Amino acid sequence: MAMTEQEILAGLGEIIDEIAGVPADEVTPDKSFVDDLDIDSLSMVEIAVAAQDKFGVEIPDDELKNLKTVQDVVVFVQRSGVSA
Amino acid sequence: MLLRHGAPAARILAFGGYQPANVVTNDDLAKSVDTSDEWIRSRVGIASRRIAGPDETVTDMAVAAGGKALAASGLSPADIDLVIVATCTPEVQIPNVSASAAHRLGIIAPGAYDLNAACAGFCYALANAADAVRAGTARHVLVIGAEKLSQWVDWTDRSTCIIFADGAGAAVVGPVTDPGEQPGIGPVAWGSAGSLADKISITDRDSFIVQEGQAVFRWATTELAPVARAACERAGVAPEDLDVFVPHQANLRIVEAIARRLRIGARVADDIVHAGNTSSASIPLALSRMIERDEIASGQLALLLGYGAGMCYAAQVIRVP
Numbered sequence: 523m524a525m526t527e528q529e530i531l532a533g534l535g536e537i538i539d540e541i542a543g544v545p546a547d548e549v550t551p552d553k554s555f556v557d558d559l560d561i562d563s564l565s566m567v568e569i570a571v572a573a574q575d576k577f578g579v580e581i582p583d584d585e586l587k588n589l590k591t592v593q594d595v596v597v598f599v600q601r602s603g604v605s606a
Numbered sequence: 607m608l609l610r611h612g613a614p615a616a617r618i619l620a621f622g623g624y625q626p627a628n629v630v631t632n633d634d635l636a637k638s639v640d641t642s643d644e645w646i647r648s649r650v651g652i653a654s655r656r657i658a659g660p661d662e663t664v665t666d667m668a669v670a671a672g673g674k675a676l677a678a679s680g681l682s683p684a685d686i687d688l689v690i691v692a693t694c695t696p697e698v699q700i701p702n703v704s705a706s707a708a709h710r711l712g713i714i715a716p717g718a719y720d721l722n723a724a725c726a727g728f729c730y731a732l733a734n735a736a737d738a739v740r741a742g743t744a745r746h747v748l749v750i751g752a753e754k755l756s757q758w759v760d761w762t763d764r765s766t767c768i769i770f771a772d773g774a775g776a777a778v779v780g781p782v783t784d785p786g787e788q789p790g791i792g793p794v795a796w797g798s799a800g801s802l803a804d805k806i807s808i809t810d811r812d813s814f815i816v817q818e819g820q821a822v823f824r825w826a827t828t829e830l831a832p833v834a835r836a837a838c839e840r841a842g843v844a845p846e847d848l849d850v851f852v853p854h855q856a857n858l859r860i861v862e863a864i865a866r867r868l869r870i871g872a873r874v875a876d877d878i879v880h881a882g883n884t885s886s887a888s889i890p891l892a893l894s895r896m897i898e899r900d901e902i903a904s905g906q907l908a909l910l911l912g913y914g915a916g917m918c919y920a921a922q923v924i925r926v927p
Contacts, residue, residue, distance in 0.1 A: 540866065564649070564823055568863050571827050583820060 525603060530577065530596045537572045541565055551593035559592075569595075579603060612742030613781030616735070617790025618927045619681070619746075622674025623775045623894030624667050625881065626658040632768070639764040646768045651858020655771035655882025657756045664696050664774075668707040668752035671774035671890070676711060679778035681746060683712035686778075688744035690734055691720045692727025692751045692886040694915070695758055703752065717744065724806070725854045725914025726796075727751055727886030728775065729922060732910070733794035735779040750776040751886035760814035769857065770815065771882025775890025788925060792841025795833050796920035799825070806915035826860045826913060831867040834911050837921035848872040848923070849906035850896070854913055855881060855888035864911070872909070873902070885914065893926070902926050 525533075535546030542561050555561040561569070566589075570581040573595070579602040581589070589595050631654045632643035646652055658667065668691055676683065691704040704718035723730040728751035735747035752774035761767050782789055802825060806817040830853075838845050848870055853861050855878035865874045877892035884891060889910050896902045906926045913919040 541863075562649070563820065564859050567820060567824050568827055568866075571824065571867075574828075583824065 525577065525600070527596055527600065530599050531592070533576050534573070534592065534595060537569055537576060541568050541572060549592055551591070551596060553592045554590055555592070556590070573599065577603065610742035612740045613783070614740070615782040615789030615791075616739040616779055617782050617787070618924055619778040619780050620675050620678035620927050621775065621777050621890055621894040621897055622671050622676070622678055623773070623891040624670035624674065625656040625773045625891070626662060626667070628657050628659060629654050630657050635768055639762060639767060641764045641768060649859070650769055651861075651876070651878055652768065652882050653879050655880075656773055658754050658772040662754070664693055664752045664754045665703045665706050665710070667754065667772065667774035667887075668693075668703055668750045668776075669710045671752065671776040671887070672707060672711055672748050672750045674894070675776035675778050676748065679780075681778060681780075684714055685746045686713045686716055686748045688717040688735070688738055688747040689713060690731040690747065690749050692723065692731040692749070693720055693753055694722045694724045694727065694885060695753045695755055696720065697754075697757070704750075707750065708748070711748075713748070716748075723886075723912070723918040723920070724916055725856060725883075725885045725888070726912035726916070726918040726920045728889045729794065729910055729912035729920035730796065730918070732777065732779065732791065732924075733796065733920060733922060736791040739779055739781050745781060747779040748776060749779055749890075750774060751888075751890055753885040753887050755815065755883070755885055758808055758815045763814065765819060766815055766817065769883045771884050773881060773884040773887045773891050775887045775892075775894055777890055790925040790927070792837065792843065792923035794920050794922045795836035795840055796918075797833070798919065799829070799917040802917045803915075805917065823857070823860060823863075825917060826856070827863040827867065830864050830911060830913055830919060833919050834864070834868055834909060834921050837909065837911070837923055841923035843907055843923050845870045847907060848909050849926075850875065850902050850908045851911070852889055852892050852908050853911040855892060856883050856914065886912070897926065
């Protein structure tokens with residue numbers, strides 16, 4: 523069963539809180555990882571690895587570099603989840 | 607055919623470490639490459655590192671660390687019958703480091719070999735030593751990790767010259783003799799991923815170490831926590847009972863990421879801050895410094911995790927001597 527946007531956002535919030543110390547309520551769809559949340563490329567890799575555990579969706583490095591905002595990740599996970 | 611009887615278990619008697627005198631700070635590096643103290647600290651967690659002198663060899667450093675471990679063990683050089691040096695940066699291919707280092711330490715005619723499992727080398731050598739003691743092919747083994755990475759670094763490449771450093775660490779391994787005493791070295795969990803061998807390499811003798819940082823970071827954060835858990839399981843130790851986690855000091859970000867994935871409450875070694883990445887030396891160096899500073903106590907349980915080029919990895923639980 524595909525997760526809802528809200529469920530993915532909540533899960534992503536928990537991951538980002540644990541890895542980057544950004545409070546989950548600040549992880550809103552419009553936020554840019556680099557500019558708003560101060561998350562660098564290594565932390566993005568760690569978030570991708572944790573997202574794979576949580577959502578069962580692999581985010582390769584080639585895709586990861588295109589995911590600039592929280593919404594980008596939510597959409598990626600949703601699409602991959604639907605096709606899986 | 608007669609078989610020798612070894613010991614039921616092996617333990618570590620002592621650690622020793624050596625760092626070259628020359629301290630190189632981030633500000634020093636910023637004078638020659640486009641980088642900054644803030645950038646290096648945030649990306650790799652290093653504040654300063656030690657770099658060997660031009661005439662200081664891997665063997666010199668191996669002798670310094672090995673001598674300290676030997677002295678701390680209370681054994682005499684004559685008690686050692688096997689010397690294993692883990693290194694991937696010897697100055698020459700022949701002779702090996704181990705036989706020369708043993709000779710300089712006054713160890714008489716030991717078995718002596720070098721081992722290259724890159725940054726996982728110390729954990730591989732420790733496993734070999736424990737197995738030799740248990741099999742009865744050696745009674746006391748001197749295990750050394752020694753590296754002079756500075757001679758394989760391109761000092762104009764800001765992605766690598768900020769990371770790698772020089773140093774040595776050593777351990778003396780021997781049998782558990784008192785029947786009431788607990789084993790001191792748990793079974794190793796080891797392996798390799800040769801399909802990723804090109805991610806960290808020195809392609810020929812005239813070139814420098816290169817690595818694909820992001821690919822290495824992803825591999826390390828994905829694949830190593832299960833290896834660490836397997837080592838705990840094989841030792842019969844629950845991760846929450848560990849007192850200290852001593853992973854190879856590759857990059858503080860990798861160390862922290864692995865520790866997060868393991869979800870262990872134990873103290874996590876952060877020796878890299880003032881030592882840099884010293885490859886096979888980093889784990890025994892970190893342990894010897896923590897023991898020196900009374901940051902860890904005898905009898906405590908430490909989880910060691912080596913990983914690096916190859917890609918080779920190995921982990922085991924030990925009891926702090």
